[in-house]
Amino acid sequence: MLIINKRNWAVFGCCLGLLFCLVIFLYLYNPIIKIELSGNQVPGQIVLSQSEQKMLIRELTRAQFIGRGVCQAPRLTLSVRKKKGMDRYLIDKDNLIYDSTGQIVQPGKKLQELLTALEQKLRDRSLYGEMIAWSEADKIFPRLARAQVQDFDSRLAFWVQRRAGRAHADVQPLTAEDTAIMKQIYGGKWSWKRRAILVKIKGRKLAASMNGMPHGAGAISGNNFPGHFCIHFYNSKTHSGRVNLEHQVMVWKAAGKFGEMTRRAVPRRIMEVFFTAVDQGEVNLAEQLMAIKDKKEKRDLNEILHRIEWLTVSGCKATQESPGQSVFLVKLEVGLEKEPGKLEREGYLLLCRSKGAAPWKIDGSSLLKLLKSQEKVQWPGGIKSQG
Structure with missing residues (x-):
């Protein structure tokens, strides 16, 4: 009996040792956590499944090395x-793959198919659309083509047909039901306000902007538009x-690139984008x-900014500029919620930045003073107004 127990313990010990060796082997020779x-x-971004990871690694080892270089426009x-x-x-538009050392490989057919499928999965799951130039969008969404328009904020969607337009797309809702959904997006009344949208066509999702005001001619009967x-x-x-x-800011939003498009902008451009938003x-x-310096300032600014129905910059002059600060004298015309007529605001607006390549920001205190002030300011001479 004692001999049998010793044998059992020996077998158990061998199994435990083999399991330990297997764990060590996997740790040393299979170090990938996820792709x-x-x-x-x-x-x-998306995380590849175990089967997708195995296929990717297998096909990468089979890919053909074709030289060295730098990926200029990674996709x-x-x-x-x-x-x-x-x-x-990094993977470019031709599906060439660049590693961190600059080696370039040409993927085989199976790897190209996998990359195409993964990119489509990424597009489908992303909240944002592709920010492509009009010259390309014009080809993807030609005249008489139909597309689904999805409002970025509400996620409500309706169908349209492109009827005309050379420098942008002139479109109409397909049916009365589509018109009703579009009007619902705009709170039940037509408006010239721009809204960030996604245009879904041919398996793609394009970042775009629309206005909500019927104008000009229409050619689709029965759509109530x-x-x-x-x-x-x-x-x-x-x-x-x-x-x-106004439209471009909405396109940036729909593409998730608002921060990228403003990060390196000059002070005047930051101010233009801010008041446009x-x-x-x-x-x-x-x-x-x-x-913003503190919670109170943020609360005060948030309250007044949310009351603004419309805003126009009627005058703007740079009065002082340095590497870290830029001061503008600004004239505003403002329409507030539930207050008839317009208000005029005039004052100095400070833009600042920290050291290095930090983005320019509008100083919250100077903005709050500008929006609340009703005093007239003496405009300096010799500086041309750029309203």
Whole structure:
């Protein structure tokens, strides 16, 4: 009996030793924790499944090495997280894969199919759309094509048909039901306010902006929409040939790139984008451009900014500029909620930045004083107004 017990313990010990060796083997020779795919055109990321990871690693080892170089315009980024450190691979528009040392590999057919499927999964799961130039959007969404428009904030969606437009898309809702959904998005009344939208067509999701006012001619009978409305994409233009900042801010929002598009902007541009966001009711976007000192200042600014129905900059002069500060004398015309007529505001607005390449921010105290002040300010001579 004693001999049998010793044998059992010996067998148990051998099994335990083999299990320990297997764990050590997996730790040393299979160090990958997870692989993530992120997009450069579409913000967001997905984690590959175990089967997708195995296929990716297998096909990467079979891919053909074709030289060395630098990826100039990465479309996708593969992040391979290991127990110690991380490896990154950049993928360009031609599906060439660049590792951190500059080696370039040409993926085989199976790897290209996997990358295409993963990119589509990324697009489907992302809250944002692709920010593509009008020249490309014009081809993806040609005249007479149908697309689904999804409002970015409410996520309500309706169908449209593009009827015309050279520098942007002139579209109409397909049916009366689609018109009703669009009017619901605008709170039951038509408006020129811009809204961030996603245009879904041909398996793609494009960042765009729309206004909510029927105007001009309409050609779809029975849709209860008296005219058409406009959809703008990145760098599209109005009928007058001008890129409309109100639409562009909404495109940046729909693409998740508002911070990226304003990070390196000069003070005057920051100010233009800020007041544009406030005018369009996008206080959350405007707040990203403010430097606020405390909770009380934030509360006071939030209260007055949310009451603004519309805002126009009628005058602007730079009075003082330095590497860390920029001061403007600004004239505003403001329409407040539930208050008829317009208010005039005039005063100095300070923009500041910390050292290095930090983005410019609007000083909250100077903004609050400007929005509340009813005093007239002496405009300095010799500086041209740029209203």
